[in-house]
Amino acid sequence: MTVRLHDSKAQALRDFVPLEEGHVGMYVCGPTVQSSPHIGHLRSALVYDIMRRWFVASGYAVTFVRNVTDIDDKILNAAAEEGIGEQWWSLAYRVELEFTAAYNALGILPPTYEPRATASVTQMQRIIQRLIDRGHAYPAPDGSGDVYFDTGSWPTYGELTRQARENMEAAADSDPRGKRDPRDFALWKGHKPTEPRSAGWESPWGPGRPGWHIECSAMAARYLGAEFDIHGGGLDLRFPHHENELAQSTAAGDGFARYWVHNGLVNVGGQKMSKSLGNSVYAHELTALASPLAVRYLLGQAHYRSTLDYSADSLAESEAAVDRIRTFLTRVERRLAGTRYAEGGADATWPDQFAEAMDDDLGVPQALAVLHETVRAGNQALDGEDLATAADLRGQVLAMVRVLGIDPTDRLWATDAGPAATALDTLVARLIEDRRAARASKDWAAADRIRAELADAGITIEDSQTGTHWSLTS
Numbered sequence: 001m002t003v004r005l006h007d008s009k010a011q012a013l014r015d016f017v018p019l020e021e022g023h024v025g026m027y028v029c030g031p032t033v034q035s036s037p038h039i040g041h042l043r044s045a046l047v048y049d050i051m052r053r054w055f056v057a058s059g060y061a062v063t064f065v066r067n068v069t070d071i072d073d074k075i076l077n078a079a080a081e082e083g084i085g086e087q088w089w090s091l092a093y094r095v096e097l098e099f100t101a102a103y104n105a106l107g108i109l110p111p112t113y114e115p116r117a118t119a120s121v122t123q124m125q126r127i128i129q130r131l132i133d134r135g136h137a138y139p140a141p142d143g144s145g146d147v148y149f150d151t152g153s154w155p156t157y158g159e160l161t162r163q164a165r166e167n168m169e170a171a172a173d174s175d176p177r178g179k180r181d182p183r184d185f186a187l188w189k190g191h192k193p194t195e196p197r198s199a200g201w202e203s204p205w206g207p208g209r210p211g212w213h214i215e216c217s218a219m220a221a222r223y224l225g226a227e228f229d230i231h232g233g234g235l236d237l238r239f240p241h242h243e244n245e246l247a248q249s250t251a252a253g254d255g256f257a258r259y260w261v262h263n264g265l266v267n268v269g270g271q272k273m274s275k276s277l278g279n280s281v282y283a284h285e286l287t288a289l290a291s292p293l294a295v296r297y298l299l300g301q302a303h304y305r306s307t308l309d310y311s312a313d314s315l316a317e318s319e320a321a322v323d324r325i326r327t328f329l330t331r332v333e334r335r336l337a338g339t340r341y342a343e344g345g346a347d348a349t350w351p352d353q354f355a356e357a358m359d360d361d362l363g364v365p366q367a368l369a370v371l372h373e374t375v376r377a378g379n380q381a382l383d384g385e386d387l388a389t390a391a392d393l394r395g396q397v398l399a400m401v402r403v404l405g406i407d408p409t410d411r412l413w414a415t416d417a418g419p420a421a422t423a424l425d426t427l428v429a430r431l432i433e434d435r436r437a438a439r440a441s442k443d444w445a446a447a448d449r450i451r452a453e454l455a456d457a458g459i460t461i462e463d464s465q466t467g468t469h470w471s472l473t474s
Contacts, residue, residue, distance in 0.1 A: 001359045003058060005230070006305060008238060008260040009160050009246075013361055018229055019258060024055045024062045025224040027257070029216060029233035029241070030114070032069040033095040034078040037102045039281040039299070039310055040266045040273060044234045046296065047263040047304040047362075049108045050404060051232070054358050057403045065223045066111040068096055071118050072212055073173075076199055088199055089118075102283035106296045107405045107412050113223045117210065121201050123218040124210045127252050128187045136251040137187055140178025145190020145206030148174075149248050151183045157247045160260060161239045171240065173211060185244050186211035213244035220249075220256070227255030235262045264302075267309045281310060293413045294319040297406050303365055321372070325401060326408035328375045332382060332394045341387045345395025354400055364404070371400045428459060 003016040018024055028048045031041055045066070055062050069075075070092040079088040086094075096116075103110075128147055131137035136153045140146040151157045151165060158165050170182030174189055191200040191207040200207040210218075220228065233242060242260065249256040265272070268279045286295045289312070298318035302308045336342045351374065357366035378393035401407040431450055438446035454460075 001356055003055070003359050004361055005259055005261055006361050008262045011162070014259065016229075016259065018060070019227060022060060024060045024230065025228035026052060026062060026064045026230045026232065027216070027220040027224055027228060028064070028066045028111075028231075029237055030066040030068050031096075031099050032072050032074055032212075033092045033099065034072070034074040035095060037099045037283045038273070039268075039283070039286060040234065041099065042102060042106060042283055042286075042295075043266050043299045043308055044263050045103055045108050046106060046299045048232050050300055050364065051230075051261075051304075051362055052109065053403055053405060054362065058359075062112070063224060064109075064112045065220065066114055067216060067219045068099075068114060068116045069212065069215060070096065070116045071199065071209055071215075076195060088196060098283075105283075105287055105292045106299075107292070107410070109405075115219045115223060117215040117219065120215070120218045120222055121210060123222050124214045125188075125203055127214060127218055127221075127248065129204065130252045131187065131248060134251065134253070136248075138180065139205045140190075142178045144175065144178055145188070145203075145208045146174055146178050146186060147188035147205050148179055148184040149187055149244065149251075150180060151185070151247070152181055154247050154251045156250070158243065160243045160246050163239070163243075173240075185213060185240065187214050187248065213241055214248060216241070217245050217249045217252075217254075217256075220245075221254055226253075228257060230259045230261055231257035232261045232263070235265055238262055263304045264307045267307055269311055270309060273310075286315070290315050290319050291322070291413070293406060293408065294322045297322050300364060300404065300406075301368055304362055321368075322406065322408065324372070325375055325397065325406070328378050329394065329397065329409055332378060332390050335382055336387060336391055336394075339387060341391040344388065344391025345393070345398075348392050348395025348399060350399045350403065351396055358403070367400070367404070371397065371404075374400070428454065 004013045005016050006012070007014045026048065028045075030045075031037065048064075048066075052062050052064050070089070075092050076088050079086055079091045128137060131149065132139070132147070135150075137147055137149050140148065158168065165183060168183050170176065171185040174186035176182055187210070188203060188205055189208050189211055190205070191197075191209070199209055201209060220231070231242070231245075242262075246256060246260075267273060268281055271279060273279055273281070290298075294315065295318070298310070298315055299308065301318065301321075336344065351370055354367050354370040357363035357370060360366075374393055374396050378390055378397060381387075381390040381393060398407065398409070402410075407413075431454060435447045435450040438444075438450065
């Protein structure tokens with residue numbers, strides 16, 4: 001089955017046909033590094049990590065580019081507001097390291113290339129000059145050093161979001177005095193006396209710095225070429241950021257992105273997450289509440305185009321779901337050890353239904369349903385001592401969790417028990433020891449009572465030659 005993706009520009013599902021056979025070029029808008037990563041940043045990064053993994057699993061070679069916006073109004077303003085004398089570039093790098101740590105904690109694969117905007121200023125200036133030469137950009141006549149994209153010169157401006165130019169709001173990314181039209185947006189921002197000299201570069205139009213939108217156009221073309229397969233990012237970036245990227249790149253003569261993919265946003269407790277509401281949930285807060293593996297499961301379980309609603313209950317449910325997978329894999333490994341099925345299932349791949357779900361616009365919710373059904377079937381096979389089937393299903397489960405990046409046996413999660421799981425293990429271990437002592441003293445009533453209490457709590461215990469083991473009831 002062919003991979004199909006929802007193209008935001010076409011507003012329809014399209015069969016994915018790569019520009020180059022067997023290869024996928026992906027560009028994803030990364031963070032503007034002015035403040036710590038929050039749940040929305042993580043969700044977006046994880047969406048494209050799963051997409052990338054599925055393309056690789058489907059036989060493609062993937063060049064994955066995720067940029068870092070390290071020069072921007074927001075960064076300069078944040079450095080000034082800190083009031084501790086930190087340079088803007090120091091703040092940007094410190095926050096960038098926070099993002100990297102958060103991505104690593106959730107098992108998000110590092111990009112093939114991770115360019116910083118400050119390293120591609122020359123490429124940005126070249127595109128700006130091409131736009132001026134083609135009649136689609138102009139320097140401000142007031143001598144400010146600003147350069148603007150002339151939105152009225154490009155007939156298809158607004159095609160990504162299907163807006164008519166006359167209905168658009170004014171671009172608020174620069175001083176409007178030098179603009180021919182309020183909707184024209186900044187390609188280059190002339191240096192201002194209030195800004196640090198270190199935040200400026202020499203240019204044909206005077207010292208200054210790039211506008212936000214031109215940064216991604218330049219970095220995408222530099223690392224993927226003038227035309228590439230997929231451009232991804234959050235739904236909030238469609239306008240004006242991606243609309244402006246598309247206009248300036250195509251006006252400059254580049255084919256640019258062939259598919260536009262946008263992930264949904266995150267609500268917290270039913271409300272849109274925003275700084276003004278004070279309901280932002282940060283990466284370090286999530287990993288303090290649950291294991292990173294459970295956080296990854298939570299942020300990846302909804303369909304990527306849907307709004308993800310975060311709550312403490314949803315995090316607990318994700319922890320329980322991960323525990324069910326981990327418990328099965330631990331249980332089947334233990335039962336098959338020393339049998340002729342110990343290495344069984346090594347060649348198994350995912351079920352057809354899993355592949356069909358993933359091919360259909362990255363249908364992770366349906367894929368997870370297949371995964372959990374396979375876990376249930378595996379536990380039933382173990383209960384019935386059907387070891388051959390259990391071994392094969394183990395292989396299928398491992399194939400699925402590895403594609404999704406939620407393999408509990410991966411060394412990445414070796415110490416990833418999480419506070420809730422650690423507390424549960426401690427309590428159950430004590431009850432198992434009490435039961436062992438009761439059986440040793442032949443107090444069968446007490447031993448049976450403990451087993452029944454555990455069963456009522458959804459915990460199954462199994463006695464074997466290697467001891468007593470417990471698992472959550474599937």
